Amino acid sequence: MTYSIKFDDRNVPAAPGQTVAGALWAAGVRSWRMTRDRGAPRGLFCGIGVCFDCLVTIDGVPNQRACVIPVRPGMTVNTQPGAGH
Amino acid sequence: MTDVVVVGAGIVGAACAYYAARAGLTVTVLDRGPIAGGTSGAGEGNLLVSDKAPGPELGLMLESLRLWRELAGVVGPDAIELEPKGGLVVAATAAGLDHALQLADEQREGGVEAIEVPAHRLCAREPRLAEGLAGGIWYPQDLQVQPMLATAYLLRASKATVHCGVDVVSVDRGGVRTRDGRRFRADVIVNAAGVWAGDVAALAGTRLPVAPRRGYVLVTEPLGNRRAPAPIRHKVYAADYMSTVASDDAALQVSAVVEGTRAGTVLIGASRERVGFAAGFSVPALRRLAAEAIRLFPFLADTAVIRAYRGFRPYTPDHLPAIGPDPTRPGLYHACGHEGAGVGLAPVTGAVIAAQILGTPPPVDPAPFAAGRFA
Numbered sequence: 001m002t003y004s005i006k007f008d009d010r011n012v013p014a015a016p017g018q019t020v021a022g023a024l025w026a027a028g029v030r031s032w033r034m035t036r037d038r039g040a041p042r043g044l045f046c047g048i049g050v051c052f053d054c055l056v057t058i059d060g061v062p063n064q065r066a067c068v069i070p071v072r073p074g075m076t077v078n079t080q081p082g083a084g085h
Numbered sequence: 086m087t088d089v090v091v092v093g094a095g096i097v098g099a100a101c102a103y104y105a106a107r108a109g110l111t112v113t114v115l116d117r118g119p120i121a122g123g124t125s126g127a128g129e130g131n132l133l134v135s136d137k138a139p140g141p142e143l144g145l146m147l148e149s150l151r152l153w154r155e156l157a158g159v160v161g162p163d164a165i166e167l168e169p170k171g172g173l174v175v176a177a178t179a180a181g182l183d184h185a186l187q188l189a190d191e192q193r194e195g196g197v198e199a200i201e202v203p204a205h206r207l208c209a210r211e212p213r214l215a216e217g218l219a220g221g222i223w224y225p226q227d228l229q230v231q232p233m234l235a236t237a238y239l240l241r242a243s244k245a246t247v248h249c250g251v252d253v254v255s256v257d258r259g260g261v262r263t264r265d266g267r268r269f270r271a272d273v274i275v276n277a278a279g280v281w282a283g284d285v286a287a288l289a290g291t292r293l294p295v296a297p298r299r300g301y302v303l304v305t306e307p308l309g310n311r312r313a314p315a316p317i318r319h320k321v322y323a324a325d326y327m328s329t330v331a332s333d334d335a336a337l338q339v340s341a342v343v344e345g346t347r348a349g350t351v352l353i354g355a356s357r358e359r360v361g362f363a364a365g366f367s368v369p370a371l372r373r374l375a376a377e378a379i380r381l382f383p384f385l386a387d388t389a390v391i392r393a394y395r396g397f398r399p400y401t402p403d404h405l406p407a408i409g410p411d412p413t414r415p416g417l418y419h420a421c422g423h424e425g426a427g428v429g430l431a432p433v434t435g436a437v438i439a440a441q442i443l444g445t446p447p448p449v450d451p452a453p454f455a456a457g458r459f460a
Contacts, residue, residue, distance in 0.1 A: 063307070
């Protein structure tokens with residue numbers, strides 16, 4: 001069973017139990033945050049919840065770790081500029 | 086052969102190396118871990134006069150803050166993230182405020198700038214502060230540095246030879262030996278080993294009562310960046326922080342010191358517990374820290390903590406550092422036991438040690454800090 005989540009302006013397919021980062025990677029998305037000072041792209045780095053590099057805004061809440069948050073039906077994921085606040 | 090071997094590449098060791106080298110001595114710095122790998126890398130970089138009661142430590146800190154500003158000119162204030170942001174001590178109750186104002190009066194006599202901030206002006210100074218506080222005191226002299234950067238830049242400026250991953254296993258009149266069998270010869274050994282300074286003293290056959298006092302720091306998600314810093318302007322803490330620092334109680338004590346950093350995160354210290362070198366994290370301690378911080382800044386209730394770290398402050402029985410020659414081991418100098426004030430007190434410690442080695446007049450009277458006082 002698959003469903004889709006919203007990533008910025010597009011729909012991304014997701015499977016139950018998949019992480020947000022997993023769904024985004026499977027859809028070919030490699031970056032979903034811009035760094036605070038230089039605006040450089042960031043995505044998955046450690047992949048295990050330690051480095052806080054893969055932060056993303058989920059359902060309006062910034063600084064969520066894409067690598068450990070499981071997808072949920074109807075979830076909206078947005079590229080996060082800077083600190084997200 | 087160098088003139089001086091410094092044991093410990095933390096902020097105090099780096100400052101000792103810097104001032105000794107500046108006085109013309111050749112210096113080798115040894116550490117069994119990395120640069121700033123102990124207490125120096127596990128704090129917040131608080132350089133405070135606001136938490137010092139009148140007495141010898143206050144005079145020491147005032148001189149050290151003067152030296153910090155001078156050092157910032159040498160290595161560059163941005164390199165070490167020096168922020169002259171000042172401290173804001175707030176009191177929740179009228180009684181607490183009275184007590185804080187009384188302390189401020191005494192501090193002023195010791196040379197501290199302390200400006201009363203009435204309750205209705207607190208918000209102008211610190212906009213996100215909780216409402217309903219009784220008032221506060223603004224301490225413009227309080228500074229912040231990034232302690233790991235400060236340690237590294239001081240070591241670089243000293244041009245000392247630095248060996249990391251080198252464990253000192255014996256200390257004698259002419260130098261030290263390390264676990265890998267090397268001999269570092271020097272007429273002067275400086276014990277800047279922080280919480281492990283008692284072990285280094287024991288290697289030299291002398292005694293120094295330095296023990297660890299555990300503390301935690303919480304780190305929030307970033308709330309700003311270099312152009313738009315986190316929405317906390319000063320070092321903000323509750324007036325009861327001073328009694329926590331001065332306490333001799335071994336049990337957990339918590340009072341939050343809250344501050345933003347250039348990286349955009351907010352740091353929340355500081356708990357104090359005497360539990361030896363106990364590893365692990367105490368969730369109740371972290372909870373209390375967070376609750377105290379939210380009491381000062383209610384918006385933090387909706388801010389995520391991304392990590393926490395732990396450090397051990399080196400403290401002595403009278404809560405004053407040990408700075409100066411060992412009374413029984415010629416050539417051995419102690420520069421340790423600064424508890425939670427090591428980053429602040431590092432420059433003056435280095436300057437005093439260098440003066441003592443060379444027999445020149447020290448910048449402050451070192452008598453209250455004499456290492457022989459525990460004998």
